[in-house]
Amino acid sequence: MISKIKIAVRCIAGIFAYLASSMATASVVTVENYEYPITDRFVATVVGTPTEYEAKLPSIPFEQRSIDIFPDRKTPDVFFYGKELLYSVALQDNESPLIFLIAGTGASHEGGKNRNMAKAFYQAGFHVVSISSPTFNNFVTAASYTGVVGDAKKDAEDIYRVFEKIWAELADDIEVSTFNVTGYSLGGFNAAYVAKLDETRQIFNFENVLLINPPVSIYNSISLLDRMINNIPGGMDNFDKFFNNLMRAYTNVYKESADAIGDDFLYKAYKALNLKDEQLAALIGVSFRLSSASLIFTSDVVVDFGFIKPKGLILNRYSNLTEYNEVANRIGFTDYYHEFFYPFYKETDPDVTRDEFISAISLKEIEEYLRSTDKITVMHNADDIILQPGEIEFFADVFGKRATIYPTGGHCGNMSYRDNVAHMVAAFTDGGTP
């Protein structure tokens, strides 16, 4: 009886949702009365969401596991700990839909953003499987087939293989009704290509897919991020001084406020310090640079390319890596694409030009698919800092009503804001149209 009422209520709600969506004349869902409190795109990106605006989420049984993706592969000794891929799960007792979460550039399966999403989806009744970004050190050593990541299709194949192997381990223990996938930033971009791949492989037949703040063209976005580091006065050579000054200023704020360092620490520090956009951009640039430096060195060691480590030189777990670290910190991600990624893949695909290589790593490459499928929805921000001017239009154009563009939030800054968390969950529970 109760279930019948539930079904009836759902039908009515569905009809209303349909009427509401058909009445919207604009081709993209724009958001009104949006009360996310930070209007500066750089502040939003760095600070995120102040606690009082966050969705209230429970603590969940989020458990780390590991899996050997390539049992026959030998891991370089300097990354001896990266033989197995680490991931995490939060599993329901009953039959439930399953959602895969893909982290953003350089981020781990248990980083803050994935953890938060895991809470939201677990609370909504999903099995959650969270994986690191293909650009994360552990993914490169344990799960990248070639060892050189950053290609849209090859990364999707790696991720798909990981999903399959994890599912093979979980299949005996849990019952799954549908499979779903989401990711933020580069993880959102990956999710689109994984969905496309699933159409031919058909192992999961994903029910719904949500892309959160994805880039359009990887190369455009990394060019923007690479340049942000120039906001450090004196460039990367003054990184330590810049960072120390910032830390010292934070410490003074901390001392004056006499509060324990809580989730709002960054927000309070930002308010008290009155940081300028250039300083925030520098911080974002540094954070991105540390991720890319790690990725570049990892790939260089795994395939022995001779990029910053001399070809043939074997490092072990006790080797001093200082010099490689210093060089890697000074190399942009664009350098990696031109001098490593492109020559590496050109060997197997000699006819493709540099420009073709780069332009292929874009959502535009699979635009036709993205237009035609109705399982993919997008959650984005009009002021995202990783998009070139005008790129946001791509989502309105291609996804139409399946794209929701929030007016503020920067790059992923609003992901734990209550409305956005509700949106994320609704994208998978209300037939894909929140």
Added chain:
Amino acid sequence: MMFLILRAFIASLILSLAACASYPPQKPASDYPEPIFPAKRILPPGHDDQMSVYDPWEGMNKHIYNFNYHFDKTIFLPVVRGYKTVVPDFARTGIHNFFKNFDDMLSAVNSLLQLAPEKTVQSTGRVLVNSTMGLFGLIDVASMWGIPRPMEDFGQTMGRWGVGQGPYLVLPFLGPSNLRDGVGKLPDFYVRSMIQDEVLSDDVRIATTVAWPVDTRANTSFRYYETGSAFEYRMVRWLYSTKRKLDVEQ
């Protein structure tokens, strides 16, 4: 039983320290073809290492770092997982508060030694409130009241009176430290034992020697080799040193 395990591990620690010879000697990097981005072209002449920390014992430190990872993986973390499964949430919180109350006592002593009146008053206040109204420290009433928690140890006290950090040091089981902070753990430990001898019954004291390290590990999120940085040892070393520098300054 515990002693057997401990002895096995100390033996393996010594073995791992002696194992340097197991890697074949390498030709110097200059004997290999130059990479696409060689240091001599990329690094400006006379540049400073941006994240340098004095680490003359790097070889030994890396072996201990590696040992700690294996100890974590095979013993420490499984025990912590068992602890989290068996002991319910509220009890673990109580146990944690109980130990933090002793930390507060040490902070009070160290704040006094640093001649820092505000911190001394705060730490002492916390101990008084939590030991009485908080039922021997099991409930952190002081935090509910918003009394700040200064965290002062003997390493910081020495820093306050001008002692530098000295060489970076990775301690077996305990992790990143430096010579000053490592030495500072001894008087802290001594004072702590004295207080515990005074206020705890024998049974409870024996229980705490096992429970304290488990509680500490359960409340430390750091995992060896899981930061995702290919340069983790260096990154952790720099972050630790920077943090300790700021701890002393404030």
